[in-house]
Amino acid sequence: MARIVIILQDLGGGGAEKMMVRLANQLVEDGDEVSMLLLMAGGENLQWLNPRVNLLEICATRSVKALPTLRRWLKQLQPNAVLSALTHVNVISILACASLGWLARLSVSERNTFSLDRGVNSNWQVRTAYAVAPLLYRLLKKPVIAVSKGVAMDLVASAHINAKQVTTAPNPVIHHDWLVQARAASHHPWLQNKTTKVIVAMGRLVPQKGFDWLIEAFAKLALQQNCRLVVFGEGPLRAELTKQAAILGVADRVDFPGYSSNPLAEIRVADLFVLSSRFEGSPNALVEAMALGTPVVAFDCPHGPREILADGQLAPLVxxxxxxxxxxxxxxxxxxxxxxxGRQRLVQGVSRFEAATATRHYRQLLLGA
Incomplete structure (x- = not known):
């Protein structure tokens, strides 16, 4: 049994937070002592955290203000290994571990395409973190963990990090709790009582997710096929995307219901899942759809879909x-x-994302053989 600390900003509705919850859950099930240390507090994914995971919330108003408390908690917990996720959190974690002489215990994880992700946030603290992260990554004793080969290659090219300082590990997407969630009933009326084909997409309503492209393509599709589109997620582009659907004459066939408390139940009964992103790291929703046997279509965006879909052999890559x-x-x-x-080919194609398999990989990177 090992003592492992996972550091995040919070347990919000993002993919990184969801995957770290599943990783923590699998680690405690495998016998490790795990603490989830949040620089802030709470979030949508908190409900899925195993009660056996020790949850610690610093409740800082800004990530950087959590540094002194983070250091104290780490010193008290005395972990064998520390894992941090997301660039700005990685920077805080490196500073805390360096002050304790613990850089050999720390692993950091990059969850998105570094060269593109650093340009989408206007917050000066996040921009500063992206500027200094490559310098700090070179100080680490363990390689940076990227969620896909594409993210790893981008990190080497854009952050000028030696290829030997970067490695990859699959996300622990498919957990047995996940299967229980997937069997639940859908909550969306179009999926509960289907009278026509229903397409599903998922993600924050932001430019990165390419929902403007998806609505444009759907408007063409609606002229040929009786179907509907449901986009689960929330974000600043809600009004703009709703207006686009109205202008294209498909407002009555497109719905933005916000976040789903159980997106797996919605994806399971959909006729098609579409990933329209401009860029990704390793899109978990695409893996989830395939693991449920739901047909998928994806843009060949940087990075992840090409690896997941085996160069388009498993499903259309546009x-x-x-x-x-x-x-x-x-x-x-x-x-x-x-x-x-065909459904079984999709399911088998994402077997490496099973939580038990992915967690063994992570554990080896964190603790060694």
Whole structure:
């Protein structure tokens, strides 16, 4: 048994937070003593955290203000290994561990395409973190953990880090609790009582997710196919995307219901899942859809979809930004029913993302052989 601390800003609704919860849950099930240390507090993913995980919330108003308390907690916990996720949190964690002489205990994780992600946040503290992170990463004794090969290659190229200082580990997406959640009933009326084909997408309503492209492609599709589109998520582009759907004449066929408390139950009964992102790290929702046997279509964005879809062998991979191509792929997927064999190919294609398998990989990186 090892003592492991996982450091995050909070347990908000993002993919990084969800994956760290699943990693922590699997580690405690495997017999480790795990503490989840939050620089702030709470979040949508808190409900999924195993009660056996020791939850510590610093409740700082800003990440940087959590540094003194973080240092004290780490000193008290005396972990064998520390894992930090997200760039700005990584910077705080490096400073805390360096002050304790613990850089050999620390592993940091990059969850998104570094060169693109650093430009989407206007907060000066986050921008500063992205500027200094590459310098601090070179001080680490353990390699930076990237969520995909594409993220790793981008980190080497854009942050000028030696390739030997970067490694990859799959996200622990598929957990047995996940299967229980997936079997629950859908809450969305279009999916509860389906009278037509329903397409599902998921993510924050921000430019990165490319929902403007998806709505444009769907408007073309709606001229050929009786179908509906549900986009689960919340964000600053809600009004703009709603207006776009109205202008294109599909407002009655597109719904933005906000975050789902159980997105797996919605994806499971959908006829198609679409990933329209401009960039990603390793899109967990795409893996979840495939693990449920739901047909998928994805843009070939940097990074993750090409690796997950085996260069397009498992499902259609559309050139980034090709709205016509996305429409054609969606139409073909809806018109050609997937076989049980096809569903099993999708499920088997993402087996490396099973929590037990991915956690063994993480544990080896954190603690050594």
């Amino acid at each position: 050139d980034l930004g090709d709205v016509e191509g996305l429409y054609q792929a969606m139409l073909a997927s809806l018109q050609l029913p997937i076989s049980e064999q």
